[in-house]
Amino acid sequence: MVALQINGKKHAVEADLDMPLLWAIRDFIGFTGTKYGCGKGLCGACMVLMDGIAVNSCQLPISVAEGKEIITIEGENKNLQLLQKSWADLNVPQCGFCQPGQLITATALLDSNDNPSDDDIETAMSRNICRCGTYQRIKNAINQTVELKKG
Amino acid sequence: MGIVKNISRRNFIKGIGLASGGLILACNTDSLGHMPTEALIKFNPNLFVQLNSDGSLVLIAARSEMGNGVRTSLTSVIADEMEADWNRVTVKQGTGDSKYGNQNTDGSQSVRTFFKSMRKMGATTKAILITAASQKWKVPASECNAENHFIIHKSGKKIGFGGLVEIAKTIEVPKDIQLKSPKDFKYIGKKLPSIDVDDYSNGSAIFGLDQRVPNMKFAAIQRCPVTFGKVISFDKTAAMKVYGVLDVIEIPRIERPFGPLGGVVVIATNTWAAFKGKEALKIEWDKGVNTSYNSEDYMKQLTENVHKKGKELKNKGDIDAAFQNAHKILETTIQLPHLVHTPMEVPNAVAWVQNDTCEVWAPSQAPQRARAEVADFLKIPIENVTMNVTFLGGGFGRKSKPDYVVEAAMVSKAINGPVQVVWSREDDIQHSYFHAVSAQKMKASLDKNGKVTGWQHRVALPSISSTFQPGVEYAGGGETAAAVKAPFEIENFNVEVGKANAHVRIGWLRSVINIPLGFSINVFTDQLAYEAGMDPLDFRMKLIGSDRIEETNSEHKMNTARLKHVLKQAAKNANWGKKLPERHAQGIAVHYSFLSYVASVVEVSVKDNNVKVHKIHTVIDCGTAINKDTITAQMEGAAVFGMTLTFYGKITAKDGAIEQSNFHNYNMLRMPAAPKTHVEIIDNYELPTGVGEPGVPVIAPAIVNAIFKVTGKRYNSLPLSDYNLV
Ligand code: FES
Ligand code: FES
Numbered sequence: 001m002v003a004l005q006i007n008g009k010k011h012a013v014e015a016d017l018d019m020p021l022l023w024a025i026r027d028f029i030g031f032t033g034t035k036y037g038c039g040k041g042l043c044g045a046c047m048v049l050m051d052g053i054a055v056n057s058c059q060l061p062i063s064v065a066e067g068k069e070i071i072t073i074e075g076e077n078k079n080l081q082l083l084q085k086s087w088a089d090l091n092v093p094q095c096g097f098c099q100p101g102q103l104i105t106a107t108a109l110l111d112s113n114d115n116p117s118d119d120d121i122e123t124a125m126s127r128n129i130c131r132c133g134t135y136q137r138i139k140n141a142i143n144q145t146v147e148l149k150k151g
Numbered sequence: 152m153g154i155v156k157n158i159s160r161r162n163f164i165k166g167i168g169l170a171s172g173g174l175i176l177a178c179n180t181d182s183l184g185h186m187p188t189e190a191l192i193k194f195n196p197n198l199f200v201q202l203n204s205d206g207s208l209v210l211i212a213a214r215s216e217m218g219n220g221v222r223t224s225l226t227s228v229i230a231d232e233m234e235a236d237w238n239r240v241t242v243k244q245g246t247g248d249s250k251y252g253n254q255n256t257d258g259s260q261s262v263r264t265f266f267k268s269m270r271k272m273g274a275t276t277k278a279i280l281i282t283a284a285s286q287k288w289k290v291p292a293s294e295c296n297a298e299n300h301f302i303i304h305k306s307g308k309k310i311g312f313g314g315l316v317e318i319a320k321t322i323e324v325p326k327d328i329q330l331k332s333p334k335d336f337k338y339i340g341k342k343l344p345s346i347d348v349d350d351y352s353n354g355s356a357i358f359g360l361d362q363r364v365p366n367m368k369f370a371a372i373q374r375c376p377v378t379f380g381k382v383i384s385f386d387k388t389a390a391m392k393v394y395g396v397l398d399v400i401e402i403p404r405i406e407r408p409f410g411p412l413g414g415v416v417v418i419a420t421n422t423w424a425a426f427k428g429k430e431a432l433k434i435e436w437d438k439g440v441n442t443s444y445n446s447e448d449y450m451k452q453l454t455e456n457v458h459k460k461g462k463e464l465k466n467k468g469d470i471d472a473a474f475q476n477a478h479k480i481l482e483t484t485i486q487l488p489h490l491v492h493t494p495m496e497v498p499n500a501v502a503w504v505q506n507d508t509c510e511v512w513a514p515s516q517a518p519q520r521a522r523a524e525v526a527d528f529l530k531i532p533i534e535n536v537t538m539n540v541t542f543l544g545g546g547f548g549r550k551s552k553p554d555y556v557v558e559a560a561m562v563s564k565a566i567n568g569p570v571q572v573v574w575s576r577e578d579d580i581q582h583s584y585f586h587a588v589s590a591q592k593m594k595a596s597l598d599k600n601g602k603v604t605g606w607q608h609r610v611a612l613p614s615i616s617s618t619f620q621p622g623v624e625y626a627g628g629g630e631t632a633a634a635v636k637a638p639f640e641i642e643n644f645n646v647e648v649g650k651a652n653a654h655v656r657i658g659w660l661r662s663v664i665n666i667p668l669g670f671s672i673n674v675f676t677d678q679l680a681y682e683a684g685m686d687p688l689d690f691r692m693k694l695i696g697s698d699r700i701e702e703t704n705s706e707h708k709m710n711t712a713r714l715k716h717v718l719k720q721a722a723k724n725a726n727w728g729k730k731l732p733e734r735h736a737q738g739i740a741v742h743y744s745f746l747s748y749v750a751s752v753v754e755v756s757v758k759d760n761n762v763k764v765h766k767i768h769t770v771i772d773c774g775t776a777i778n779k780d781t782i783t784a785q786m787e788g789a790a791v792f793g794m795t796l797t798f799y800g801k802i803t804a805k806d807g808a809i810e811q812s813n814f815h816n817y818n819m820l821r822m823p824a825a826p827k828t829h830v831e832i833i834d835n836y837e838l839p840t841g842v843g844e845p846g847v848p849v850i851a852p853a854i855v856n857a858i859f860k861v862t863g864k865r866y867n868s869l870p871l872s873d874y875n876l877v
Contacts, residue, residue: 015394015395015421015423016393016394016395016423016424016427019421019423019424020423022423023421023422023423026361026422027369027420027421027422027423028421030363031354032354032357032360032361032363033353033354033355034354035358035360035495035496035544036360036422036497036573037495037496037497037576038576038813038814039426039575039576039813040576040813040814040815042813042814042815043495043814043819045495072354073353073354074353074354074355084349084352084353087348087351087352088344088348088349088352091342091344091345091348091780091784092348092352093218093345093347093348093351093352094218094219094220094784094785094788095216095217095218095494095495095496095542095543095544095545095546096218096347096350096351096352096356096358096542096544097358097494097495097496097542097544097545098495098544099351099352100352100354103352121822122822122823123823125821125822126821126822126823128821128822129495129814129819129821130495130791131493131494131495131545131547131792131819132218132495132545132788132791133787133788133789133790133791133792133820133825134784134787134788135791135820135821135822135825136787136825136826136827136828137784137787138822139822139825
C-alpha cells in the first residue's frame with residue numbers, strides 16, 4: 001500500500017511498488033488527463049509535477065512518489081492556469097492528446113523562470129513530442145503567457 | 152425522448168434525400184439521446200440538429216475528431232446557415248451509424264463531402280423557424296428574418312429560436328431551401344477556435360484510452376513479431392504471477408482486411424499489470440512465410456523492378472524517340488522506406504459484449520467499419536452493436552483500420568465483461584499497417600532550350616490492395632494517379648508500375664501515395680531545372696505550362712492556373728531568390744493532392760551535417776475555406792509531419808520483424824527543430840477540397856532541393872538521418 005498525494009488529496013494505492021506513477025494516476029485514482037504515449041520516458045505525454053519539478057510519471061515508481069506533492073493537469077497551479085488560458089487564446093491543440101504533458105512541462109518552466117528565452121523554451125519543451133506538430137503555437141502561447149505576467 | 156406537451160407530433164419524414172451522402176434531411180426521431188433537462192422541449196428537424204426550448208442548440212458531429220477540427224468546422228457550417236449564435240452551440244459526437252452518411256474520416260474529405268448537406272441542414276432549420284414565427288405573429292414569412300438566434304419581423308419585434316420550438320415541431324420541412332450568399336457567411340471563412348479547446352487543455356477530453364466502464368478490465372496482446380505468424384504454444388506461468396494479472400488467453404487471427412492478427416492476451420486489473428504480464432509470456436511462434444522479409448534485400452528487388460520495363464499505365468507520344476533525340480538525358484532512382492503513423496494515442500478500444508449485444512468505445516476514424524467488423528465477428532445484427540466514438544489522440548490513417556476494435560470485442564466475449572485493449576507503443580510501431588516502401592526511376596530528356604521532351608516515371612511499391620486481396624503484385628488506380636496525371640505539358644510521357652509483393656500489412660498514412668510521388672516528381676523536376684540552367688521556379692511554371700482544366704467525372708477539376716498561382720504566391724511570400732546568409736538556401740515544391748493545390752518554399756542552412764529548417768512558407772488553395780484557423784494549423788502540422796519523415800522516418804524489417812520499437816529509434820521532430828511556418832490560404836469560393844493531408848507531400852522535396860543548393864548534393868532517398876544529416 002502506497003499513499004500518494006495528488007492534486008491536494010491523499011490516495012491509497014494497492015499495487016506493485018515498482019508500478020509507475022502514471023498507472024496509479026490513470027487506472028487507480030482516475031485522473032485520465034495524464035497520458036500514456038511511450039512508457040519509456042521519451043515523449044512527455046505522462047508529465048506531472050512532483051514537488052514542483054516536471055517528471056515523466058511513466059518512469060517513476062510509486063514507491064518513489066510516496067510522500068511527494070504531485071500535481072497533474074487537473075490540478076491547481078497559477079502558471080498552469082495562465083498557460084491554459086493562452087492555449088485557448090491561440091487555439092494550440094490539434095488532437096489534444098499531448099497537450100496535458102506539454103502544459104505541465106511549460107508550467108514547470110515558468111515556475112522556475114519568469115522570463116525564458118526562446119532557447120530556454122525549446123530546451124525545456126524538447127522533452128515533449130507533439131505528433132500533430134503544434135510546436136509553433138506552443139512556443140507562442142508560452143511567450144504570450146510570459147508577456148501577460150509581466151503585465 | 153423529449154417531453155412532448157400536448158403537441159400532436161406529425162410525421163415529418165418527407166424524405167428529401169440529399170444528393171451528397173444521401174442523408175435524409177427531415178426526420179422526427181430524437182436521435183440525440185438524453186438531453187440537458189427533462190422539461191425541455193426538443194425540436195429535431197434532422198439528424199444533425201436539435202434545438203431546445205431554452206434556445207440551446209445541439210449539433211451532431213458524425214465525423215471523427217483527431218485534430219482535424221471537424222467537430223468545429225462542419226457544425227459551424229450548420230450554425231452559419233441557421234443564423235445560430237455559436238455560443239449557444241454544443242457539439243455531440245454521433246455514434247457509428249450509416250444514417251449519418253459516410254463516416255470514414257480519411258482522405259481529407261469531411262468538409263468537401265458534407266459542406267453542402269450541412270448547409271442544407273442549417274438552412275432548412277432556419278426556414279422552419281421563420282415559418283413558425285410568421286404563424287405565431289400571423290405575418291407573411293417574407294417579412295421575417297433570422298439573425299443571431301432570433302427571428303426578427305420587419306416591425307422590429309423579435310423572438311429567440313428557443314421560443315419557436317413548439318410551433319416548429321408542427322411545421323412541414325420546406326422543399327425549396329435558399330442557401331446564403333457566400334458574402335454573408337458569418338462563421339465560414341473565419342477563424343473559429345476549436346469548440347473543444349478547453350477540454351483539451353484541462354485534461355477533461357475523453358480519448359479512447361481514457362474511457363472507463365464499471366468493472367472494466369485491461370488487456371494487452373502479444374502478437375507474432377512476423378506478420379501473420381501464429382502461436383504454436385505458450386507458457387503463462389510467469390505472467391500469472393504478476394500482481395494484478397487475472398488471466399491469459401489466446402485469440403486467433405481473423406483473416407479479413409482489418410481482422411486482428413491474433414496472439415496471446417493478458418487480462419489484468421490495470422494497464423501496467425497487463426503490459427508486465429505480456430513481457431513475462433513465453434511463446435513459441437510459427438513465424439510463417441514473411442520471415443523472409445528483409446528491408447535491404449527488398450529495396451534491391453524493388454530497385455531492379457523499376458530498372459526494367461513494367462506494367463504500362465500511360466504512354467503518350469513516343470518516349471523512345473524522345474530519348475534518342477535528346478540533347479540531354481537525366482536519370483534518377485528514388486528510394487523511400489516504410490513509415491508508420493504513431494498517433495500520440497496508441498490504438499485501443501473498450502468493448503462490452505452482453506448476450507447478443509455489444510457496446511464499444513473507441514477512437515476510430517471508421518466507426519461504421521468498426522461496427523460492421525464487430526457485428527460480423529460476434530455474428531449479431533449490426534443494430535445490436537453500439538459504436539461510441541471518443542476523441543482520437545491523432546489518427547493519420549492508423550485508426551481507419553478497426554483491427555484493435557475487434558480485438559476488444561473478442562476479449563470481452565471471452566471474459567464475459569467489459570475490457571479495454573491497449574496497444575503499447577512498441578505494439579503500435581511493430582504491428583501496424585505500414586505506409587508502403589517504394590522505389591522509383593525517373594528519366595527525362597531535354598532539348599537544347601532546356602525544354603523537357605520526354606518523361607518516364609516507373610514506380611514499384613507494395614499496394615494497399617494487398618491488404619484487401621492477398622497476392623496483389625502491382626500498385627494501381629489511385630495509388631499511381633499523381634504520377635499518371637503529373638500536371639506537366641510534356642509531349643512524350645510514360646508511366647509504368649513495377650512488381651512488388653507485400654510482406655507486412657500495408658495501409659494508408661497521412662498523404663498516402665503523395666509522399667513518394669510528390670517527392671520524386673519535385674526532386675527530379677528540380678534536378679532537371681539545374682540541368683537546363685534554369686531557376687527551379689521558372690522551370691516549374693514552364694513545365695506546368697498553359698492554363699487548362701482537366702476534365703474529370705467528378706465536379707472537382709484540376710486547374711493548372713490555380714496550381715501555378717499557389718507556386719507563385721509561395722515564392723512571393725518567401726521572397727524567392729532573396730539574398731541569404733552563407734550556407735543558407737531556399738527550396739521549392741508544389742503538389743496537387745486531395746483536390747487541393749499546395750506549394751511550399753523552405754529556407755534551410757547546412758553547417759557540418761547540421762541541417763536547420765528556418766522557415767517554411769506554405770500556400771494552399773482548398774477552395775472555400777471553412778475554418779481558416781484549422782487550415783493554418785493543418786499546414787503548420789503538415790510541415791512538422793513532413794519534416795519528421797524527411798529527417799527520421801524509416802521502418803525496416805529483419806527476418807520479417809520490424810526493427811524499430813519506440814521513439815528512441817523511430818524519432819519524431821521536437822520543438823528545437825520545428826520550423827517557423829507561414830501559411831497563406833487562397834481566398835475563393837470554389838468547391839471546398841482537402842486540408843488534412845495535402846500540406847505534407849511538398850515538405851520533403853522542398854528541403855532536399857534546398858540542401859542541394861547549399862551542398863551540391865542530391866539526396867534521392869530518405870530519411871536524411873541515414874546520411875547523418877539532422
Ligand atoms: S509516456 Fe512517459 S514519457 Fe512517454
Ligand atoms: S496535439 Fe496531437 S499530439 Fe500534440
